[in-house]
Each structure stands twice: as C-alpha cells, then as structure tokens.
Amino acid sequence: MSIWINEGTKVVVQGITGSQGTFHAIRMAEYGTDIVGGVTPGKGGQEIELPGRVVPVFNEMSEAITTTGAVASVIYVPARFAAPAITEAADAFHELNGEGLVICITEGIPTLDMVRVISHLEKTPGVRLIGPNCPGIITPGDNGGCKIGIMPGHIHAKGRIGIISKSGTLTYEAVAQTMSVGEGQTTCVGIGGDPVNGTGFIECLEAFEKDSETQAVVMIGEIGGNAEQDAAEWAKDNFSKPIVGFVAGATAPPGKRMGHAGAIISGGKGTAEEKFAAFEDAGIYIARDPSKIGEALVTALVDAGLRDS
Amino acid sequence: MNIHEYQAKAIFRESGVPVQEGLHCTSVQQALSAYDSLGSKVVAVKSQIHAGGRGKGKLLSPKSGNLVMEGGVKVAFSRDEVEEYSSKILGNNLVTKQTGPSGKIVNNLYIESGCEIAHEYYLALLVDRESDSLLIMGSTEGGVDIEEVAETNPKAIHKQRFYPSEGLGIDKASSMAISLGLSGKSHDLFVEMALNLSSLFIERDCSMIEINPLVRSSDDRIIALDAKVSFDESATFRHPWRDELRDISEESEVEVRANEFGLSYVDLDGNIGCLVNGAGLAMATMDVIKMYGGEPANFLDIGGGANSESITAAFEIIIEDPNIEGILVNIFGGIIRCDMVARSIIEASNQTGLKVPLVVRFSGTNHKEGRKVLEESELNVVTVGTLGDAGEAIVSALGGSEE
Numbered sequence: 001m002s003i004w005i006n007e008g009t010k011v012v013v014q015g016i017t018g019s020q021g022t023f024h025a026i027r028m029a030e031y032g033t034d035i036v037g038g039v040t041p042g043k044g045g046q047e048i049e050l051p052g053r054v055v056p057v058f059n060e061m062s063e064a065i066t067t068t069g070a071v072a073s074v075i076y077v078p079a080r081f082a083a084p085a086i087t088e089a090a091d092a093f094h095e096l097n098g099e100g101l102v103i104c105i106t107e108g109i110p111t112l113d114m115v116r117v118i119s120h121l122e123k124t125p126g127v128r129l130i131g132p133n134c135p136g137i138i139t140p141g142d143n144g145g146c147k148i149g150i151m152p153g154h155i156h157a158k159g160r161i162g163i164i165s166k167s168g169t170l171t172y173e174a175v176a177q178t179m180s181v182g183e184g185q186t187t188c189v190g191i192g193g194d195p196v197n198g199t200g201f202i203e204c205l206e207a208f209e210k211d212s213e214t215q216a217v218v219m220i221g222e223i224g225g226n227a228e229q230d231a232a233e234w235a236k237d238n239f240s241k242p243i244v245g246f247v248a249g250a251t252a253p254p255g256k257r258m259g260h261a262g263a264i265i266s267g268g269k270g271t272a273e274e275k276f277a278a279f280e281d282a283g284i285y286i287a288r289d290p291s292k293i294g295e296a297l298v299t300a301l302v303d304a305g306l307r308d309s
Numbered sequence: 310m311n312i313h314e315y316q317a318k319a320i321f322r323e324s325g326v327p328v329q330e331g332l333h334c335t336s337v338q339q340a341l342s343a344y345d346s347l348g349s350k351v352v353a354v355k356s357q358i359h360a361g362g363r364g365k366g367k368l369l370s371p372k373s374g375n376l377v378m379e380g381g382v383k384v385a386f387s388r389d390e391v392e393e394y395s396s397k398i399l400g401n402n403l404v405t406k407q408t409g410p411s412g413k414i415v416n417n418l419y420i421e422s423g424c425e426i427a428h429e430y431y432l433a434l435l436v437d438r439e440s441d442s443l444l445i446m447g448s449t450e451g452g453v454d455i456e457e458v459a460e461t462n463p464k465a466i467h468k469q470r471f472y473p474s475e476g477l478g479i480d481k482a483s484s485m486a487i488s489l490g491l492s493g494k495s496h497d498l499f500v501e502m503a504l505n506l507s508s509l510f511i512e513r514d515c516s517m518i519e520i521n522p523l524v525r526s527s528d529d530r531i532i533a534l535d536a537k538v539s540f541d542e543s544a545t546f547r548h549p550w551r552d553e554l555r556d557i558s559e560e561s562e563v564e565v566r567a568n569e570f571g572l573s574y575v576d577l578d579g580n581i582g583c584l585v586n587g588a589g590l591a592m593a594t595m596d597v598i599k600m601y602g603g604e605p606a607n608f609l610d611i612g613g614g615a616n617s618e619s620i621t622a623a624f625e626i627i628i629e630d631p632n633i634e635g636i637l638v639n640i641f642g643g644i645i646r647c648d649m650v651a652r653s654i655i656e657a658s659n660q661t662g663l664k665v666p667l668v669v670r671f672s673g674t675n676h677k678e679g680r681k682v683l684e685e686s687e688l689n690v691v692t693v694g695t696l697g698d699a700g701e702a703i704v705s706a707l708g709g710s711e712e
Contacts, residue, residue, distance in 0.1 A: 079543060079546075080546055080547070108543045109543060110514055110541055110543045110544035110547075111436050111514075111516060111541045111543065111544075112436070112473050112511065112514055112541065112544065113544075114441075115436060115441055115442060115443065115472065115473055116472075116473055116474060118441040119441070119442070119472050119474065135643075150613070150643065150644060151643060152642065152643040152644075152673055152674050154674075155673060165589070166589060167587060167588060167589020167590065168587045168588075168589065168590075168613075168643070169585075169586055169587025169589065169590040169641040169643065170587060170589035170590045170593055171589075172641045172643060172672075172673055173590060173593070173641055173672070173696070176641075176672055176673070193588060193589065195436060195438040196436065196438055196441050220589065222588075222589050222592060223592070224438075225438045225439070226439065246593070248589045248590075248592035248593040248596065249592040249595075249596070250596040250599065251577075251592075251595040251596050251598075251599045251605060252592055252595070252608070253575075253577065255407070256575050256608075257575075258575060258588060258591070258592050258608055259573040259587075259588025259589075259591060259592075259608065259610040260588045260589070261543065262438065263588060263589075263592070267456045267459070268456065272596070288596075288600060289596075289597050289600055289696065289697045289700070290590075290593045290597070290696055291597075291695040291696045291697035291698070292697065
C-alpha cells in the first residue's frame with residue numbers, strides 16, 4: 001500500500017513537448033511510472049518516444065483522460081501558463097472521473113494565480129493538487145515504482161516510512177537518512193514551499209494514518225507561516241504513528257525571503273524555533289541536524305516497538 | 310519587489326486612493342521649489358528608502374558615522390526648516406529598525422503638504438497563506454508599530470477576507486469602516502478608497518500594501534499619509550511598467566548579480582560561505598554550521614538548472630566577501646550531477662585563486678564520481694559524507710567553535 005499513487009497509476013504529462021516535460025517524462029518512464037500520454041495545446045496528434053513506449057500528445061486534458069484512462073497528471077509548463085493548466089486538469093478529472101490527482105512541479109507561479117486556483121478547486125471536489133513548486137510524489141515499488149515529479153528515483157526503496165516535505169533536496173536528504181538506517185519509504189510527498197499551495201501537511205498525515213503499510217512519518221518543514229504548528233497540533237489527537245520532524249531555517253534572518261516564496265519570517269512569526277517547539281509539544285521526535293533524522297527515526301521506531309535497535 | 314513611497318503614492322493617486330499633494334526631489338534646491346509650488350505652510354519632509362521605521366530612524370554621516378539628525382521624516386513649518394531638514398537627510402545614512410545597523414543612504418526625498426489629523430488608522434492588504442485568500446486588515450491604532458498592537462491588543466485589529474474573483478465588495482468594505490468607528494461622510498469615503506485599493510492590489514499583482522497611518526482629517530476626509538507597496542515578483546512578466554519603478558540602488562548589488570545567474574543569494578554576517586542546491590537544504594546547511602559553532606556568511610541556492618557557468622559565478626560571489634574564511638559546498642544530486650559540480654568547483658577555484666579551506670559534501674546522483682574528481686585534483690579540499698560531518702569539518706578547519 002501507499003498513499004494516492006501506486007505502480008498502476010496512469011499518468012499524463014502536461015507540457016510533455018517542452019524540454020523539461022520531455023526530459024522528465026523519460027526519467028519517470030525509466031523508473032517505471034505508467035506514462036500514458038501528454039498534453040500540449042496545439043501539438044495534438046504528435047507522438048513522444050519514451051523508454052519502452054511511444055505515447056500520444058493531446059490538445060486537451062479531457063481528450064487525454066478519455067483516451068488513455070489517466071487518473072493523474074503532472075505539470076511542467078512555464079509559470080505563466082501553469083495556473084490555467086492546473087484548472088484545466090482539475091475540471092477534466094472532476095467532470096470525467098469525479099476524482100484525480102494533479103501534481104504541479106512549476107516554480108514561480110504568481111501568488112494571486114494560486115489564490116484563484118485554490119478557490120477554483122472548491123468547485124472540483126475529489127481532485128487533489130500537490131504543489132506547485134515541489135519535487136512531486138513517489139511510491140517506490142518492487143520493480144521500479146511510480147515516480148511523478150523530478151526527484152532522483154534511484155535513492156528510494158520500498159519500505160514503511162512516509163515522508164512529507166516543503167523542500168526538494170531536503171526531501172532527498174530525508175530519504176537518504178531513512179535508507180542509512182535500513183528503512184524504505186511507502187510514499188514521499190513534496191508539498192512545495194509556496195505560500196499558497198495545494199495539499200498540506202495535515203492532509204498527508206491523514207492519508208498516512210489510514211495507510212496500513214506506513215508505520216512512521218518523517219516531516220520536513222521550513223520557516224514561514226504556521227502549517228507545521230497546525231499539523232503538530234492536529235497530530236496530537238489524530239495521528240497514532242511516530243513522527244520525526246525537522247525544520248529548516250533556524251539561522252534565517254527575519255524579513256528575508258530564503259529562496260522559496262513562502263520561506264520568510266514576517267513580524268517575528270513563522271520561526272524555526274516556534275515550529276520545533278510545536279513539534280516537541282506534540283510528542284514529535286526532533287532532529288536538529290538533518291543528518292540525524294535516521295537516528296531519530298530509529299529511536300522513534302524502537303520506542304513504538306517497531307524495531308529492536 | 311519594493312518601491313518608494315512617492316512611487317506608491319503616484320499609483321494611489323491614479324487609482325483613486327486619496328493622498329496629499331506631494332513632489333519627489335533629489336536635491337535641496339528641488340525640495341525648496343517643491344515647497345514653494347505646493348503652497349502649503351506646513352509640509353512633511355520624508356526620506357525615501359525601501360525600509361520602514363523611517364520616522365524613528367537616525368541619520369548618520371556616511372563618512373564619520375556621527376549623528377546628523379534624529380528622525381528620517383520631519384514636519385517643516387517654514388521654508389528654512391525645509392532647507393535644514395532636506396540638507397540633513399540627502400546623502401546621509403538612514404538607520405532604522407528595518408535597515409539593520411549599516412543603514413541606507415538617502416538619495417530621494419518626498420515633500421508633501423501637511424494636513425490636520427483627527428485620527429490615525431492602520432490599514433493593510435496582503436495574501437493570507439492560512440486561508441488562501443486576500444486579507445484587508447485595519448486598526449484604530451494607527452501610526453504605531455502594528456506588530457506591537459497585534460501582540461498587546463489583538464482585538465484592535467479587524468480583518469476581512471476576500472477573493473480576487475469577487476474583489477473586496479461594498480459590504481466588507483463597509484464592515485471594515487464600521488469596525489474602525491467611521492460613519493457618515495468618512496465612512497463613505499473609506500469604502501470608496503478601500504474598494505479602489507483592493508482593485509489596485511489585484512490588478513497590479515501586489516504582495517502587500519501597508520498604509521500607516523491612514524488618517525481622517527479634521528474635515529472628515531480619508532487620506533493615505535504613508536504608502537508601502539510591494540509587488541509579487543513572480544508576476545512581473547505581465548507588468549512591464551514595473552521596470553521604471555525599480556530602484557537598483559536600493560537592492561543588494563550582489564543579490565541582483567546572483568539572480569542574473571539563476572542563483573538565490575542572501576548575504577549574512579558570518580565567515581563560512583555556503584554553496585548548496587535547493588532552498589530548504591541551503592537553510593539546513595546554515596543551521597548545521599551554526600550548530601557546530603560556526604557562522605554562515607550567506608544563503609546560496611544554485612537552483613535546479615545550475616551549470617558550470619553559474620557555479621563559477623556562485624564561487625566568485627562567495628569569495629569576494631571579505632569576511633570569508635572557509636567554504637562549505639553541499640550538493641544532493643538529483644538532476645544535477647555531483648561530478649559536474651566537482652569539475653565546476655575545480656575550474657572556479659583555479660580561476661578565483663581559492664585560498665580558504667574548502668569542505669565538500671556530495672550525495673545523490675554521481676556522488677562517488679564527484680568525490681573521485683575532487684580527490685584526484687590538486688585542490689586542497691576535504692570531502693565528507695553527511696551534512697553533519699560537513700558542518701563539523703568546516704568549523705574545525707577554521708579553528709573550531711568560537712564559544
């Protein structure tokens with residue numbers, strides 16, 4: 001088991017004819033992801049050669065879903081076209097399937113576009129958005145697995161740890177940490193570091209709570225906002241599995257945007273210290289150095305009787 | 310992207326948000342003719358820099374560091390005072406709560422007609438990340454530090470949420486006016502102003518508008534006495550007019566240069582330079598340096614599309630910081646291959662004549678190859694396996710923790 005995606009998930013790539021789209025479609029197919037087609041307006045009828053298969057390009061999402069039976073889409077289109085691409089996918093999945101998963105990798109989407117998108121998604125219940133500005137989602141399998149995004153597939157292995165993270169490379173760091181103590185992953189979700197985005201920590205925790213294979217979760221936050229505090233508060237009463245937490249940005253100066261659009265301490269709020277304190281208060285195992293996530297995970301698993309040492 | 314108050318007020322004027330008459334000046338002479346043409350006996354002489362807290366700031370001589378004048382915003386009651394204040398402001402260094410100790414040289418002035426104030430309010434518009442909506446925030450406690458009000462008297466801050474598709478709307482604008490205790494003429498003028506302000510926020514892709522104070526005048530008009538506007542940089546592609554408002558002299562030269570190479574750079578006060586891929590990992594790298602007793606000199610994310618050229622540029626930017634005593638490179642290869650980074654490091658080190666200790670940590674794609682490239686090179690470099698080891702190694706290379 002895993003959350004939201006598995007080895008059978010059929011995926012359409014929006015922006016597949018662009019350089020990023022083609023590059024990552026090939027990497028995803030290599031990993032074992034079932035890429036069934038692509039969408040680029042005006043390029044319908046073309047074909048794209050991927051490892052082991054040739055997939056069709058469609059003009060519209062609805063056509064792609066009807067023809068291929070896709071249940072998920074991943075977006076690699078440039079920032080200025082990304083918001084319409086998300087709403088098009090959400091509308092098509094909602095209308096045709098009543099549900100769907102839209103993963104937006106694109107960085108630099110205007111914030112007000114995202115405010116419009118999020119309020120639009122209220123009209124498409126059943127459709128889940130992950131991102132934008134995120135590495136995507138991956139469920140490692142027995143042979144390859146399902147990778148929808150830009151993460152290096154080879155660092156992952158199937159296992160029992162769920163990972164949720166606001167940051168890209170720090171997610172990989174967390175994955176490597178689980179591997180360093182002999183643990184694999186059920187699903188890793190990069191939720192992205194933008195101030196206005198789709199799926200948040202709590203929704204991921206909810207899904208991991210229900211997933212019988214996930215036995216512990218690693219949660220990676222960063223400065224800005226209070227999503228981490230809210231998630232910790234929620235987990236207190238609603239999450240039964242051990243969590244290991246890290247927050248990046250303890251040394252970040254206030255008022256400065258640290259790379260991610262959302263990573264900013266404003267008005268003295270959203271500091272790493274505040275978030276670590278909320279984690280501690282919720283009984284979350286803390287790693288203050290990302291290279292100690294593995295160690296903290298072992299302690300958490302041992303305490304829960306899920307590992308001997 | 311931030312703009313000056315005088316620029317923000319020009320936008321306000323154009324958008325139907327009432328402001329006093331005012332003129333932008335860059336010399337004492339211009340300030341005096343501005344005073345003459347405004348025809349107001351009392352004017353405000355306002356320093357224009359991209360930072361708040363100007364009124365309570367200190368003007369220091371950039372050469373001697375001596376205090377020239379208290380306060381970067383002055384009310385002048387005569388032509389002589391305009392002359393005195395402008396000459397004490399222009400060319401001097403304004404240090405405020407928000408500029409940091411180094412302050413900012415004031416090159417621009419705004420001379421604005423005075424008005425008789427009956428009450429000062431606070432008003433702000435921003436994107437609320439908790440509710441994924443827009444937020445208008447108002448308080449009857451204007452003219453003071455709003456963060457303090459939020460801390461001591463949160464009930465004095467009134468909020469209304471709205472969406473870009475619908476705009477603020479008369480009902481919410483009116484509720485805000487009523488919360489601020491406005492009635493009659495000032496209520497109606499507030500509603501009109503708030504609607505225009507929210508439209509301008511949406512049309513121009515702002516990330517924040519702050520008016521502190523917004524005032525009710527003795528004749529019951531609503532006037533924005535201050536204006537702080539910042540724009541969402543991700544939306545610049547659809548607002549070419551912003552080019553003209555950009556004041557490069559207000560931005561950090563090195564941060565601007567870094568951006569040109571696709572690098573995300575923030576200057577800090579320490580002595581250990583960092584070069585990292587990914588924003589979260591770059592922050593974590595700084596945190597780990599600090600944890601082992603060192604001080605990071607910068608935040609630097611080389612981004613997912615880094616190449617040999619941008620890595621060389623990143624190295625140059627780090628090395629030209631005179632405080633640098635060591636460099637930590639932390640790469641988790643995904644799309645970026647560690648061996649490519651290794652070759653770029655060698656090239657950049659040769660070009661820049663690297664003289665400080667260098668610690669490199671590679672993980673992910675081609676990390677073994679990357680390490681091998683470095684180890685076989687002439688470069689004086691320590692390679693390590695984890696971020697914790699990297700933090701420890703660079704701090705000990707600099708002689709250990711200062712504590």
